[in-house]
Amino acid sequence: MNRSDIVITGVGVVSSIGLGREAFTQSLLQANSGVIELVDSTVGDRNATARFKFEEGHSGPTQPESAVEIGAPITEFDPKQYVKPRKALKVMCREIQTSFAASQMAIEDAGLTSLLPAEPAELAKKSGRIAVERIGTVFGSEMLYGDPEELADAFAACKTEADEIDRSKFGNAAMRSITPLWMLKYLPNMPACHVGIAVNSHGPNNTLTVGDVSGPNAVLESCGYLRRGIADIMVAAAAGSRMNTTRTMFTEDQPLTGASDPVCRSSRPHAKDAQGIVRGEGAACLILESGESASSGNRKPIARVLGMASRFVPSAAFAAGQFTSSSEKNAGRGSSAAIEIAIQAALSDAGLTANDIGLVVGHGMGDPVIDAQEAEAITKALPGVPVTLPIGLLGHTGAATGMLGLIAAVVAAQRGVAPPVAHASDCPEPLNVVASSTPLTQPNVIALSHTSHGSATAIIVSAT
Template sequence: MNRSDIVITGVGVVSSIGLGREAFTQSLLNADSGVIELVDSTVGDRNATARYKFVEGQSGDTEQQSQIQIGAPITDFDPKLFVKPRKALKVMCREIQTSFAASQMAIEDAGLTSLLPAEPTDQAKKSGRIAVDRIGTVFGSEMLYGDPEELADAFAACMTEAGEIDRSKFGNAAMRSITPLWMLKYLPNMPACHVGIAVNSHGPNNTLTVGDVSGPNAVLESCGYLRRGIADIMVAAAAGSRMNTTRTMFTEDQPLTDASDPVERSSRPHAKDAKGIVRGEGAACVILETAESASAGNRKPIAKVLGMASRFIPSAAFAEGQFTSSSEENAGRGSAAAIDAAIQAALSDAGLTAGDIGLVVGHGMGDPIIDAQEAKAIEKALPGVPVTLPIGLLGHTGAATGMMGLTAAVVAAQRGTAPPVSHASDCPDTLKVVPTSTPLAKPNVIALSHTSHGSATAVIVSAT
C-alpha cells in the first residue's frame, strides 16, 4: 500500500479556539486567539474571562499588574453532551473527557456514527456496520494529574500535633479517603480505552506517551496498522493540558511568558522578543482509513497522508542530563538535527522535495531556545517555504500539541489556505512566517512536532 492510499475522513477538535473542525478552522484562518487572563490568578480556572488590565508605573511607563496569570483554557466545553453513558464521567478526568469528545466529533465528521458500535464480522456483513476487528484506536497521552482537593483529606490525616506532615501515614490515609475509582480517572491509557469500548473496537489499541510528539506518533502507528492490513479504520487522537493545578506545581524545562498587551497575543512563537510558553489545554482526533475503505463507505476524504517520519537525536541538554528553563543560548533544549532528519525522511517517504511543500505548520511555542532549533532546521530543509504557528493561538497543550499542529495542517490543506500569524512582522526574516491568510502555492503541507529532549516527527498531508 502506498502512503497516498491512506486518507483522513474525519477531524474532531476540543480547543480554546473552538469545538469541532469548522469552528477550529475559522478561528485558525482568522487568527482568533484562545489566550486569556485567568480569573483571580487561578491557573486552573477554566471559565476565566476577565479582561487584562494595565496600571501606570511611577515613571509613566505601562507595567503589568502583579500576579497576572494567563492561559488558553477551553471555556465552552460541556462533557455531558458527548460522554454516554454519563456515569462514565465519574472515571474521566478533564483530559479523558476532551479526548473522548474529540473522538466523537471526528467519528461524526467522518460519517461513521450510524456504523458504530462495531459488530462481529458475520453480523456486520448483514447490518452494514463495521466489523469489530477492522477498527482500532491509538492515542497520544501523558501523565494525568488529579486536582489537589481530591487528596486534601489524605494530607490532612498526615498532619501531626506539631503541625508537620508525617509521610508514613499517607498510604493508609489515602486508602481510606480516596474513592476506589480514583486511579481510573488518571491512567494515561484510559482515553484510548474509553473510546475503544464506545466503538466496540477489537482491533489494534495502544497509547503513546512521548511528550509533544505523542499525537503525530499515534498517527504514524495507526498508518502502520492500515498498511499492514490489520485494520481498515483507525481512530488516532491526543489530549493534554498544562492548565491542571497540580501540573503547574512541577518544575518545567521550558520558561513561561508574561502577559502582553493585548493579552490574547501573549503566545509569540518565533518572535524576536519571545520569552516563553503560554499554558493551554485541548484534544484533537483524526479518523484514518484506507482509500478502499473510504470509497466502499462513500466517505469523502478530507485529506490524504503522503509521508511521515519520526526521528530522535538527543538535544545537548538531554545528552548531558541537564534540564533547565534558562533562556541562555547554551540551555541546550531542542534538537535541530532531529527536526531536520524528520523533515528529510518524510519528504523521502512521500517522494517529494522541499520545492513541493506549500506550507510548514511549525511547532514553535515561544521558548526562544527550542524555537531557534526549529528555525535552524526549517531554514536548512525547507528554505523559503511559508510557515504558520498555531501555538500562537492555542498555547502549549501538552501531549496534544503535536496533534493540534497536524490538525491545523489538515484543515489548511483542505481549505488550500495558509493560516496567518498575527506577530509575523516580529519574527526573523529568515523564516517566511505568514502575515495574512494566503492561498497555498503548492497543495502539500508538512506538520512538525518535537520535544525539548530531541524527538521529532514530520507528517505531510495534502488535499484530495
Template sequence: MKSSDIVITGVGMVSSIGVGREAFTQSLLGGVSGVRRYDEQACSASEDIVLQYRCEDGEPVLVQETAVVAGLVDFDAKQFVTPRKALKVMSREIQTAYAASQLAVLDAGLQPYLPAQAAAVEQRIKHSQSEPAEQRPGYTEHGKIYSDRIGTVFGSELLYGPPLELSEAYADSVNAEGEFDASEFGNSAMRHITPLWLLKYLPNMPACHYSIVLNAHGPNNSITVGDASGAAALIEACGYLHREIADFLIVSASGTRLNATRASFTEDQPLATVVDPISRTSRPHAIDADGLVRGEGAGGLVLERADTAAARGAKPIARVIGFASRFIGSPAFMSGDRTSDIRPDAGRGSTHAIIAAIRGALDAAEMQAEDIGAVVGHAAGDPVLDACERAALEDVVPDAAVVLPASLLGHTGAASGMMGLLAACVMLQTGKIPPVPHAEACVADGSSNSHPLNVSDQIRDLVKRVVLVISHTSPGHATAVILAG
C-alpha cells in the same frame, strides 16, 4: 500499500479557539486567539489552573504572567460523554479526548456503522471492490463495522489530579512535630481517596473509554511521548493500516498545561511575559519571545484506506503521503540538567532530530523540499526550543510558508502535535494558509547566517497543496508528517 493510500476522512477539535471543525477553521484563518486573562475564561476553564502569587506588604498578589492562559471556553463534557456517570472517572484530558474523537467520527460519517459488531472470522462476507460498500470487507451483513476491524490510537502523557484531592491524605500523614511523614502517606491515601481515583489519571484511559463506546476490538494503543504524542499516534495508526490488521482507526490526543500538580513536577519551560494586547502573548519565533502560554485542548482524526472511504462515499480531507519519527537526545536530556532558563545554551530540544525527521518524511513521500507548500511549526514561544526549529527549517525547507498554531492556542502539551495536524487539514480543505498575527516580530536575529521565517499576518493561498507538520520535544524526540490534498 502506499502511504498515499491512507486518508483522513474526519476531524474533531476541542480548543480555546473553538469546538468543532467550523469554529476552529474560522478562528484559525481569522487569526483569532484563544489567549485571554484567566478571569475572562468561562466556567469551563479548569478549576485546578496553576497560578502563582508573590507577597507584597503581607498580601498575596497574582503574578500576571501566570494569569494569562488559553483555556477552553465553550466546552461542556456532558454534551459528548455517554453514559454521563462515566464523567466521575474522567480527568480533564480524558473528557476532551472523548469529545474530539466523537466529533471526528461524526465528521467522517461513521456514526451509522457504529457501534461495531462482533462476528466470527468464518462468517465474514468477502466481496470484490465493485460490490456495495455495506458488503465490502470490514463491514457486517447488517452494514456495521466488524468490531475487530476498528481500533483506537491515542496520544497521551502523565495525567495529574488537583492537589486538593490528596490534601486530606497529606494532612493525615503529618506527625506530632508538624512534619510530613512519607511512610504514613500510603495508609492515609487508602483511607481518604476513592478506590476509583486512579482510573481518572491513567494515560491509557482516553483510548479505553472511547474503544468501549465504539465496541472496538481492533488495535488499541496509547503513545506517551510528550508534545509529539499526537503525530506519533498517527504514525502508529498508519502502521496498523499498512499491515491490514484494521480498516478504521480513531486517532486522538489531548493535553493540558493548566494543572497545578503538573507544573510542580515537570516544569522545564519558561512562561511568557504578558504583552499588550494580551491575545499576542503567545509569540512563537518572535525575536522577543521569552516563554510559552499555558493551554489545553484535544484533537481527533479518522484514518482509513482510500478504497474503503471511496466505497462508502466518504470524501477524504487529506492523504497521508509520508512520515518519520526520530530521537536524538538533547544536551539537557543527556546531562539530566533540566532547566527553564532561556539562555541560548540551556540545552532543550534537538535540531538534529527535527532535521532527521523532516528528511525522513520527505524521503518516504518521495518529495523534495521545494514540493512543500507550507510547514506547520510546533514552536510555542520557548526561545530555546524555537531556535532548534528555526535552524531545522532553514536547513531543510528554508523557503516554505510557515504557520504557527501555538500563537493562538498556547502550549497544549500532548495535544500539540495533533493541533498541528488539524491545522494542516484545514489548510488542505480551504486552500488557504492561516496568518501569524505577530509575524512582524518573527524577524532574523541579525546574525550573518540567519534566515527569516516565511510568515505573514495575512491569509495566503496554498498554491502547492502539500503540508509538512512537525512536532518535537524538549528531550529530543521529533516527528514529521506530510499531508496532501
C-alpha cells in the same frame, strides 16, 4: 498499500479557539487567539492556582510578577454533551473528557456514527456495521495530574498534634478517604481505553506518551496498522494540558512568558522578543482509513496522508543530562538535526522535494531556545516555504500540541489557504512566516512537531 492510499475522513477538535472542525477552521484562518487573562470565573476553581511564575534558577513557584495571569483554556466545553453513558464521567479527568469528546466529533465528522459500535464480523455483514477487529484506537497521552483537593482529607488525617505530617499514616488514610476508582481517572492509557470500549474496537489499541510528538506518533503507528492490513479504520487522537492545578507547579525545562498587550497575542512563537510559552489545553482526533475502506463506505476524504517520519537526535542538554530550571544549563534544548532529518525523511517517503511543499505548520512555541532550533532546520530543509504557527493561538497544550498542529495542516490543505500569524512582522526574516491568509502555491502541507529532548516528527498531507 502506499502512503497515499491512507486518507483522513474525520476531524474532531476540542480547543481554546473552537469546538469541532468548522469552529477551529474559522478561528485558525482568522487568527482568533484563545489566550486570555485567567480569572477564577473564567475556567473554574481547577485553574485558580495557575498563577505562578518561576524565576530563573528557582525550583519552586514565586509570587506573580504582575496582576495579569494568562493561559489558553477551553472555556465552553460541557463533557455531558459528548460522554455517554454519563456515569463514565466519574472516572474521567478533564483530559480524558476532552479526548473522548474530540473522538466523538471525529467519528460524527466521518459519518461513522450509524456504523458504530462495531459488531462481530458475521453480524457486521448483515447489519452493515464495522467489524470489531477492523477498527482500532491509538492515542497520544501524558502524565495526567490529579486535583490536590482529592487528596486533602488523606493528608489531613496524617497530621500529628505537633502539626507535622506522619507519612506512615497516609496508606490507611488514603484507603478510607480516596475513592477506589480514583486512579482510573488519571491513567494515561484511559483515553484510548474509553474510546475503544465506546466503539467496541477489538483491533489495535495503544497509547504513546512521548511529549509533544505523542499525537503525530499515534498517527504514524495508526498508518502502520492500515498499511499492514490489520485494520481498515483507525481512531488516532491526543489530549494534553498545562492548565491543571497540579501541572502548573511543574514547568519542566521551558520558561513561561508574561502577558503582552493585547493579552490575546501573548503567545509569540519565533518572535524576536519571545520569552516563553503560554499554558493551554486541548484534544484532537483524526479518523484514518484506507482509501478502499473510505470508498466502499462512500465517505469523502478530507485530506490524504502522503509521507511521514519520526527521528531522534539527542539535544545537547539531553545528552548532558542538564534539564533543570536554569536557562543557562538548558541552552541546549531542542535538536535542529532531528527536525531537519525528519523533514527530509518525510519528503523522501512522499516522493516529494522541498519545492513541492506549500506550507510548513511549525511547532514554534515561544521558547526562544527551542524555536531557534526549529528555525535553523526549516531554513535548511525548506528554505523560503511559508510558515504558520498555530501555537500562537492555542498556547502549549502538552501532549495535544503536535496533533493540533497536524489538524491545522489538514485544515490548510483542505481549504488551500495558509493561516496567518498575527506577529509575523516580529519574526526573523529567514523564516517566511505568513502575515495574512494567502492561497497555497502547492497543495502539500508539512506539519512538524518536536521535543526539547530531541524527538521530531514530520507528516505531509494534501487535499484529495
